[in-house]
Amino acid sequence: MxxxxxxxxxxxxxxxxxxxxxxxxxxxxxxxxxxxxxxxxxxxxxxxxxxxxxxxxxxxxxxxxxxxxxxxxxxxxxxxxxxxxxxxxxxxxxxxxxxxxxxxxxxxxxxxxxxxxxxxxxxxxxxxxxxxxxxxxxxxxxxxxxxxxxxxxxxxxxxxxxxxxxxxxSSADRGRYRAALIEHFEAHAEALDDDARRRLYSNPLRVLDSKNPAMAPVIAAAPVLSDHxxxxxxxxxxxxxxxxxxxxxxxxxxxxxxxxxxxxxxxxxxxxxxxxxxxxxxxxxxxxxxxxxxxxxxxxxxxxxxxxxxxxxxxxxxxGTAPPAPTPHAALVVGDPELQGDTLALAERLRDALPWLHLQMPLGGGSMKSQLRRADRSGAAVALIRGAEEAAADTLTVKYLRDDLDQITVAIGQLPEILSALQTQ
Incomplete structure (x- = not known):
């Protein structure tokens, strides 16, 4: 707090x-x-x-x-x-x-x-x-x-x-109108509140802008500028x-x-x-x-x-006309803490190759399960999983978080093609 x-x-x-x-x-x-x-x-x-x-x-x-x-x-x-x-x-x-x-x-x-x-x-x-x-x-x-x-x-x-x-x-028009307003409000001085009395001789047009309901009748009866x-x-x-x-x-x-x-x-x-x-x-x-x-x-x-x-x-x-808040296209999940730095570098290469890509990493460590929970809460469409096996084979596992599709393992070189399907989402 x-x-x-x-x-x-x-x-x-x-x-x-x-x-x-x-x-x-x-x-x-x-x-x-x-x-x-x-x-x-x-x-x-x-x-x-x-x-x-x-x-x-x-x-x-x-x-x-x-x-x-x-x-x-x-x-x-x-x-x-x-x-x-x-x-x-x-x-x-x-x-x-x-x-x-x-x-x-x-x-x-x-x-x-x-x-x-x-x-x-x-x-x-x-x-x-x-x-x-x-x-x-x-x-x-x-x-x-x-x-x-x-x-x-x-x-x-x-x-x-x-x-x-x-x-x-014009200034001359407002001068004539100002005189007419002062004359009108002077004749109804008892109906004016303190603000109106204070403004009457310095800025009488502001009296017309009063939001005091008690003054509405005297304002309604005031001269109009169009006549001047x-x-x-x-x-x-x-x-x-x-x-x-x-x-x-x-x-x-x-x-x-x-x-x-x-x-x-x-x-x-x-x-x-x-x-x-x-x-x-x-x-x-x-x-x-x-x-x-x-x-x-x-x-x-x-x-x-x-x-x-x-x-x-x-x-x-x-x-309801504003667009919804953007959500990540993908979340890159690291299965082995030893791969953290290498996977950060991979994320940068993906962002370079796909400038439109919203890619998020659930940083801060934790188990694969907890990282996947954070990826799901982020609204990402897919989780890209990189564990020891994927690193050794230069692949990533693609887990679909929003669609009922089976997860697949693909070579890193294929990722741009796989992720491009998310560009319109």
Whole structure:
């Protein structure tokens, strides 16, 4: 029993071997589909300067105010474990010159950190995969990214999803809408909770995102952003909707769909699962045309999405679409301890000759019977037995563990032919 003093920190979970196949399936599916659309992988540091997030996410957000893991290093610099991936990806693209006369498409994956209440499919250390596209201002990239995200979710075998869309408009649109929201909520101040009152003048759009059921009526009666869009923002969103219609992609326009991060504007979208309850979003994205400039670059249009892997793995496991864990094709059993080193060398020759072969040795000694028990528990299709007689004759005995076939003794040179029959198993 592990001492309680050194057990893992609450909200920081382990991914056990039995869960591995589902995780690998999700990660491999994202990689395959993103690369098909021209996205290149980028690896980003887990630690960034705190200012990157406070400047881009917004000072008056739950992430910056309450959820970031921030510390001061030995040089006196304030550093933060990344709470999301977009800001770091934009920082890297700008700092490394990837945006110079180019329209890069990048993707990344890895752990993120937020000190929030752990919930189903979301922990304080959680994992995301994200995709970001730069340099294209039209609605075509919005449509393609949404269609790409839908393709990935279908490839994972996840059903019962709905796509919701909205437009946050331009900065000027949000300014007009912000004034209308403040006026509305001031008139219903008695219905606001403490969080809403605190955010009312600094970030009133976040009031719309409240999960407090007591505030639902006043939020439902609030003005909608679509009534405050200028002609350019409305034309962009209408064109996006037409493209999705032409592609046969169903969606719902949700005028209450907003973002908690300051850098978003224009198109926002979410894929939502009915199987995850109130916290049902499995993939979310949108435009952030101001973010590159906020960090210090030239104005650059951009759009991206991020998906939580824990939630997707949960849905994949429920759907049963992940492949089973691989089992060895064969287990090489040693009948004589004196043959151990020579048999290890034989195993290496077999792996060299058959790169696809999953070959396991029940190491650690023991009787032939106990080794065969371990070979059977491993799930191997056959046991390859090498005792003193087999070593002298340069043969191996093949014992079938899953099929009702008689064991046979074959020359070592014949093994590749015998084992090749296991390649499709």
């Amino acid at each position: 592990v001492s309680k003093a050194i057990q893992n920190v609450r909200g920081f979970g382990d991914v056990l071997p039995a869960e591995g196949p589902a995780w690998q399936f999700v990660e491999a599916t994202f990689r395959r589909e993103l690369e098909r659309y021209g996205y290149a992988g980028i690896r980003l540091p887990i630690v960034e300067k705190t200012e990157l997030f406070s400047r881009t996410i917004g000072e008056v957000t739950d992430i910056v105010e309450k959820e970031m893991y921030t510390f001061t290093d030995r040089n006196g610099d304030s550093l933060t474990l990344r709470p999301e991936g977009t800001a770091g990806c934009v920082r890297a693209a700008l700092q490394r010159g990837l945006l110079h006369n180019a329209q890069p498409r990048l993707w990344y994956s890895g752990p993120m950190f937020r000190h929030e209440r752990p919930q189903k499919g979301r922990y304080r250390q959680f994992h995301q995969v994200g995709a970001e596209a730069f340099g294209v201002s039209g609605p075509d990239i919005d449509a393609e990214l949404i269609l790409l995200s839908g393709r990935i979710l279908r490839a994972l075998g996840i059903s019962d999803l709905r796509l919701e869309l909205n437009s946050l408009g 869009l200028d002609d350019e923002s409305r034309a962009h969103f209408d064109s996006l909707c037409r493209m999705l219609d032409q592609a046969g992609q169903p969606y719902q326009v949700n005028p209450r769909l907003v973002r908690g991060l300051d850098y978003y504007g224009g198109t926002v979208f979410e894929w939502i699962s009915a199987d995850l309850g109130a916290q049902g979003t499995v993939l979310a994205g949108g435009r952030y045309d101001v973010l590159v400039e906020m960090i210090g670059g030239r104005p650059t249009p951009a759009i991206g999405f991020a998906a939580g892997l824990e939630r997707l793995v949960s849905l994949v496991e429920a759907a």
